[in-house]
Amino acid sequence: xxxxxxxxxxxxxxxxxxxxxxxxxxSIMVTSGLRIFNASPLFDFHFPKWILLGGWLGGAxxxxxxxxxxxxxxxVIAVTYNIISRHGRDTTIFRKRxxxxxLPMIKYYLRIEKDHxxxxxxxxxxxxxxxxxxxLAIGVTLSGLVLYLPVQLQPLTWIFGGYDFARxxxxxxxxxxxxxxxxxxxxxxxxxxxxxxxxxxxxxxLSKDEG
Numbered sequence: 578x579x580x581x582x583x584x585x586x587x588x589x590x591x592x593x594x595x596x597x598x599x600x601x602x603x604s605i606m607v608t609s610g611l612r613i614f615n616a617s618p619l620f621d622f623h624f625p626k627w628i629l630l631g632g633w634l635g636g637a638x639x640x641x642x643x644x645x646x647x648x649x650x651x652x653v654i655a656v657t658y659n660i661i662s663r664h665g666r667d668t669t670i671f672r673k674r675x676x677x678x679x680l681p682m683i684k685y686y687l688r689i690e691k692d693h694x695x696x697x698x699x700x701x702x703x704x705x706x707x708x709x710x711x712x713l714a715i716g717v718t719l720s721g722l723v724l725y726l727p728v729q730l731q732p733l734t735w736i737f738g739g740y741d742f743a744r745x746x747x748x749x750x751x752x753x754x755x756x757x758x759x760x761x762x763x764x765x766x767x768x769x770x771x772x773x774x775x776x777x778x779x780x781x782x783l784s785k786d787e788g
Contacts, residue, residue, distance in 0.1 A: 584780045589662075593776055595655040602651060603754060605630060605644035610751060612637035619748055645721055652714050671708035675701040686767055703764060706757055713757065717750035 588596075608630035615623045616634045631637025678701030684690040686702070694700065699707070719733060723743040727734045737743040765773050775781035 584782055586779055587775045587781050588779045590779065591654070591658045593779060595651050595658075596776060598647065598651045599655075602644045602648035603758065605640055606648065607751060607755060609637040609640040609644070613641060614748070619745060642725060645718070645725070648714075649718055652711075652718075656711065669699055669704060669707050671701070671704040675704050678702075679705060686764065706760060706764075710754075710757060713750055713753050717747060717754065720747035720750060723747075 608628055611624040612629040612631045613634065615629065616637075629637070631640045678694060681690065681694040682700050682702040685692075685694060720737055720743050722730055723734045723737050723740065724747060727740045727743075734740060734743065737746055771781050
């Protein structure tokens with residue numbers, strides 16, 4: 578790992594680029610998806626127009642499916658890079674040994690415990706969140722393909738219980754992504770500015786204890 582006297586290189590360019598592309602693609606998919614939802618809502622409410630993208634149903638679908646391909650291709654690049662480079666295999670993937678560290682981190686984030694638990698590059702709660710995202714991505718992509726091409730992908734449509742049930746599945750997968758995003762933002766804000774900046778520059782300034 579690259580180091581400087583007072584800094585540590587955490588995030589390679591590929592990781593940073595795919596991270597921010599995912600943020601852009603997901604933002605487009607969520608805001609356009611909510612407009613699609615409003616056209617035929619699953620629940621007895623509508624989302625406010627100020628958070629919607631697309632102008633109308635047809636426009637929202639164009640935005641949604643365009644962002645879907647960006648999200649898909651970007652995900653393939655990110656996964657391929659991680660497999661080939663083994664980036665994050667030891668520091669990001671949630672393992673059995675990380676289970677005891679989840680509750681202490683929840684207590685810390687909720688300010689129940691004042692002392693920050695010790696951890697490596699990522700804490701147990703972050704590892705749990707990051708490890709779950711590939712499964713969420715697979716679920717939201719496959720269910721989205723059913724809604725995109727339900728006739729052409731009839732076997733996949735059948736697996737998801739038909740078009741109507743796939744809409745429910747797709748909605749809840751996207752809701753899970755939104756909760757992940759909000760939790761991610763919360764954990765980053767708690768962790769401090771240096772953690773946020775490291776995902777832009779790649780470098781994190783070390784504290785006196787770390788340097």
